[in-house]
Amino acid sequence: MPQIPSTDDPQTTFRYPLRWRIMDALNYGLDRFWPARMSPYTGWALIMPALLLVGILVLGLFEMADSSLHTLDRAIFRPSEAYTLENYQAVMESATYGRVVMRSVFAAGLTVFFTLLLALPYAYIMVRTTRSAVRKALLVTLFLPFFIGQVVRAYGLLIILGTNGVANNALGLVGIEPIRLLFNFPAVVFGLVQYMLPFAVLMLAPALTAIPRETETAASSLGANWLQSFRHIVLPMAKPGLIGAGLVVGTLSLTDFAMPAMLGGGSQDFIANAIYDQFFRTADQGLGAALALLLVVLGSVIVGVVIALFGAGTLGMGSKK
Amino acid sequence: MTVQIAAKADATQAAREVAVRASHVSMDFGSGALAVDDASFELEKGRFLTILGPSGSGKTTLLRMIAGFQKQTAGEITINGKAVDAAPPHRRSVGMVFQKLALFPHMTAAENVAFPLKMRRFNPRQIAGRVDQFLDLVKLGGYGDRRINELSGGQQQRVAIARALVFEPDLLLLDEPLAALDVKLREEMQLEFRRIQHELGVTTINVTHDQREALVVSDNVIVMDGGRIQQQADPVALYRAPANPFVAGFLGLSSFVEGTATADGNLKVGDLVVQGTAARRFETGAPVVAAIRAEQIRLAGTREALAACDMTLEGRVCDTIFEGERQMYVVEIGALCGATFRVYHHDPDSFGLFRVGDPVALGWNRRDLKIFSPAA
Numbered sequence: 262m263p264q265i266p267s268t269d270d271p272q273t274t275f276r277y278p279l280r281w282r283i284m285d286a287l288n289y290g291l292d293r294f295w296p297a298r299m300s301p302y303t304g305w306a307l308i309m310p311a312l313l314l315v316g317i318l319v320l321g322l323f324e325m326a327d328s329s330l331h332t333l334d335r336a337i338f339r340p341s342e343a344y345t346l347e348n349y350q351a352v353m354e355s356a357t358y359g360r361v362v363m364r365s366v367f368a369a370g371l372t373v374f375f376t377l378l379l380a381l382p383y384a385y386i387m388v389r390t391t392r393s394a395v396r397k398a399l400l401v402t403l404f405l406p407f408f409i410g411q412v413v414r415a416y417g418l419l420i421i422l423g424t425n426g427v428a429n430n431a432l433g434l435v436g437i438e439p440i441r442l443l444f445n446f447p448a449v450v451f452g453l454v455q456y457m458l459p460f461a462v463l464m465l466a467p468a469l470t471a472i473p474r475e476t477e478t479a480a481s482s483l484g485a486n487w488l489q490s491f492r493h494i495v496l497p498m499a500k501p502g503l504i505g506a507g508l509v510v511g512t513l514s515l516t517d518f519a520m521p522a523m524l525g526g527g528s529q530d531f532i533a534n535a536i537y538d539q540f541f542r543t544a545d546q547g548l549g550a551a552l553a554l555l556l557v558v559l560g561s562v563i564v565g566v567v568i569a570l571f572g573a574g575t576l577g578m579g580s581k582k
Numbered sequence: 583m584t585v586q587i588a589a590k591a592d593a594t595q596a597a598r599e600v601a602v603r604a605s606h607v608s609m610d611f612g613s614g615a616l617a618v619d620d621a622s623f624e625l626e627k628g629r630f631l632t633i634l635g636p637s638g639s640g641k642t643t644l645l646r647m648i649a650g651f652q653k654q655t656a657g658e659i660t661i662n663g664k665a666v667d668a669a670p671p672h673r674r675s676v677g678m679v680f681q682k683l684a685l686f687p688h689m690t691a692a693e694n695v696a697f698p699l700k701m702r703r704f705n706p707r708q709i710a711g712r713v714d715q716f717l718d719l720v721k722l723g724g725y726g727d728r729r730i731n732e733l734s735g736g737q738q739q740r741v742a743i744a745r746a747l748v749f750e751p752d753l754l755l756l757d758e759p760l761a762a763l764d765v766k767l768r769e770e771m772q773l774e775f776r777r778i779q780h781e782l783g784v785t786t787i788n789v790t791h792d793q794r795e796a797l798v799v800s801d802n803v804i805v806m807d808g809g810r811i812q813q814q815a816d817p818v819a820l821y822r823a824p825a826n827p828f829v830a831g832f833l834g835l836s837s838f839v840e841g842t843a844t845a846d847g848n849l850k851v852g853d854l855v856v857q858g859t860a861a862r863r864f865e866t867g868a869p870v871v872a873a874i875r876a877e878q879i880r881l882a883g884t885r886e887a888l889a890a891c892d893m894t895l896e897g898r899v900c901d902t903i904f905e906g907e908r909q910m911y912v913v914e915i916g917a918l919c920g921a922t923f924r925v926y927h928h929d930p931d932s933f934g935l936f937r938v939g940d941p942v943a944l945g946w947n948r949r950d951l952k953i954f955s956p957a958a
């Protein structure tokens with residue numbers, strides 16, 4: 262029988278370790294502050310800060326909605342008093358904005374496609390390799406760009422893809438005349454894919470980890486070569502990850518600002534660039550707000566359609582369908 | 583009558599053909615001891631072999647090498663005369679049921695069973711019929727449309743078996759697929775395995791650490807320990823004539839006594855000579871160990887009551903354990919330097935007959951006490 266030291270025995274004054282005493286004090290304080298009968302509300306209390314943040318966002322949206330309903334009175338350079346839908350009409354009727362929206366959506370789609378195409382094998386090898394050195398190298402390569410930031414990376418691409426950049430120099434070595442690699446649509450998509458790849462890999466890796474290696478071994482023992490095994494086993498089982506990654510990459514690309522601004526050189530504006538122009542160049546708040554709301558609606562509709570098609574379960578939210 | 587005999591003769595003829603041959607196979611993971619150490623065995627066509635051994639004895643490793651998922655570092659494995667790694671995994675004709683089943687969760691039971699047929703480019707019009715046939719075989723007729731997570735553990739097990747058998751592989755490999763099931767279901771599935779294997783006649787290698795399963799389902803058992811094959815025999819021979827103390831201890835419940843060999847092939851403990859049998863001769867005075875099974879020891883209140891036994895000794899009960907269908911007594915024998923014997927008592931009327939501390943007598947026949955050289 263181990264002796265439990267008594268606290269009031271003067272000869273062996275036993276003191277609990279400091280960490281225990283701190284925890285006890287914290288517990289005591291917590292019990293005072295949040296008595297047991299409050300426990301049904303604990304969930305609400307924990308989600309409160311997040312709700313507050315979302316609330317501020319929603320408030321901002323209402324502000325935007327309000328200002329989008331006033332046109333800019335150019336005579337006095339102030340928003341009109343009366344409510345009007347003119348801003349929306351202007352956006353709808355403008356061929357330029359139509360092009361900007363189409364370009365944003367198309368670029369986002371292309372970015373999703375190419376990013377997933379590149380991220381899947383990357384994540385797969387990272388998850389499946391038996392050599393820890395390879396896994397570590399892939400992980401470090403993955404995280405490095407995060408420390409650099411989007412603008413600096415875009416700037417790096419400017420240097421690499423410029424007329425006297427590394428890319429053109431390399432082409433020059435094989436006797437190809439310098440070509441214009443920047444300030445066009447492919448350059449923007451390239452920049453976006455490069456920017457999004459780490460996000461996609463990070464979202465795919467857990468999905469692939471969840472596929473037991475043995476499942477693939479089983480497929481091969483049942484007669485599937487690696488391509489069939491990939492197509493019939495890995496792809497369907499990784500679907501939740503693919504859709505989740507696709508949504509994140511898609512929405513981030515759709516709303517991106519830096520890549521079109523820097524790699525597009527003003528000729529490849531996305532919706533965010535158009536909004537920026539309205540707010541900070543022409544100072545037409547109303548039109549900018551209308552564009553912004555349009556972007557919100559567009560993004561929400563796309564996400565809504567995807568979730569409706571594949572179910573919330575695919576995003577790792579418990580319920581199946 | 584004659585027809586039956588002819589059929590039997592036929593069966594033995596067919597059984598002569600060797601399906602799997604492993605010769606001097608070793609696996610070195612480079613972590614000290616070999617995972618599989620110089621394993622050699624042969625398995626005849628249509629036979630059911632079980633590889634039995636404690637955890638970490640190298641069973642899975644041996645099975646994976648036979649399946650071709652892992653390349654042995656020494657030796658050779660052939661299936662129907664061809665080296666295992668002559669073809670890539672998906673071209674081999676080996677069906678495997680994995681320990682964790684590895685069913686495809688995004689497919690229904692029927693789609694799981696159809697998968698190997700599709701991969702092997704079977705005629706699409708025949709696939710449905712064949713899938714039904716094999717679902718019936720594992721008694722899952724009508725369950726084809728269920729998703730895997732809508733099936734019970736035992737039903738999932740059956741899907742895995744059907745999937746491994748549907749393409750009629752030359753060899754079926756089972757890696758402890760029953761380990762996760764509860765005892766009742768496990769015993770039921772063991773009989774299922776036997777029935778299906780008999781029905782299809784497919785050569786089967788099963789891996790388990792459950793000695794009962796090995797004895798129930800197999801034609802042939804390999805006992806492994808520490809990467810080495812300890813013994814290969816049919817279940818009855820394995821139980822009756824264990825080759826060494828490890829096998830004697832691993833199958834059934836045995837008690838051991840250490841001593842030295844006598845000139846006439848018995849065992850000497852202290853001054854007492856204990857009668858036993860040995861498979862081989864030992865030098866007089868060489869250290870030996872004897873083993874006897876719990877059910878082969880007679881127990882009574884006095885030595886006189888055990889007159890029919892070759893050898894009787896007096897002892898004292900030091901523990902009694904009630905196991906339901908039998909009572910186990912642990913008896914200490916003073917004359918054997920305090921060696922303890924575990925004894926089964928199967929008669930329900932005499933359960934609780936002896937209590938701890940009671941003087942009792944033990945008796946056995948000399949052929950039941952096996953003398954071995956001590957474990958290496």
Ligand SMILES: Nc1ncnc2c1ncn2[C@@H]1O[C@H](COP(=O)(O)OP(=O)(O)OP(=O)(O)O)[C@@H](O)[C@H]1O
Pocket residue numbers: 611613616617635636637638639640641642643644791
């Ligand atoms: N990939 C591996 N790398 C290194 N050592 C391994 C590897 N696989 C198995 N081993 C070692 O080989 C030995 C045999 O392992 P194995 O998996 O064959 O045991 P087992 O008999 O199947 O055990 P269990 O009943 O627990 O499944 C063990 O000591 C194990 O640690």
Ligand SMILES: [Mg+2]
Pocket residue numbers: 641642643758
């Ligand atoms: Mg194992």
